[in-house]
Amino acid sequence: MTTPIYVADDYGLAETIDRAILELARRRALDGASAVVVTSGLQHLAALRELPHLKVGLHLCITEGRPASPPAALGALVTDDGRFGGLGRLARLWLAGRLEAAALRKEIAAQIERLRAGAGRVDYVDGHQHVQLLPPVERALEDVIRSAGLGALRVRLGRVRSGRLRHRLVLNALIGLRRARSRALPFETTEDFVDYESFADGTPCARSTEVMLHVAHPDVPDPSLDATSYPFAARVEQFQRRVRATAGSR
Secondary structure, eight states: OOOOEEEEEEETSOHHHHHHHHHHHHTTOOSEEEEOOSSSOSHHHHGGGGOTTSEEEEEEOOSSSOOSSOGGGSGGGSOTTSSOOOHHHHHHHHHTTOOOHHHHHHHHHHHHHHHHHHHSOOOEEEEGGGGGGSHHHHHHHHHHHHHHTOTTOEEEEEEEOSSOHHHHHHHHHHHHHHHHOOSOOSSEEEEEEEEGGGOSSSOOOTTOSEEEEOOOOTTSOOGGGGGSSSOHHHHHHHHHHHHHHHHHTO
16 A cells, blocks of 8 residues: 655635644645645744755745745736736636736746755745646646755646546546657656545555545634635644544554
């Protein structure tokens, strides 16, 4: 059986998420944390320097927040007010062929550098709302990794083995497009990942290589999360289950 890595997404989106991730990391209950660098200040990144055992990833975000590079250089990737315009808008730009490669490369490189400056390292890349699976984004990411000599990075591009059926079908179709391309990728990929909410006993399926968590800290209520697809209570439950699983393994 493959020993999966446990990775928590969305570091930097909310105080309750950050606190939960840091506590799990200090308990050695996480292997990695994926950080957003465009939705808040960067002071949260410094805490990751105190956890050298933790892999730090870029949670590439081009659907919300303000870009890491000058908005004027990003064309249609940002709205008139210089912000990212949401997943639906991004998908429409992709379908219309309006996602410009140069703008994507510029923003991806800026976000990687922002994380490196704040946390001291970048070990892997994944995407907020799975944006790294969109073919133009994945190609731009590949170009940035090639040009910067970052081939040691791991990129989450593997098959999704959990979640809603429609969600899995869309993501795996995008992954299939990437696998159909002929040129070799310059980075290691995560081949199979599951969401932590998809198994009840704390044990992922045998083929899983990455387990993705969405967590919140019970001591820091955040009603805003209740409007998302991962409400506060569900995120707290994932946090508590991981604490129990780690305590039981000692």
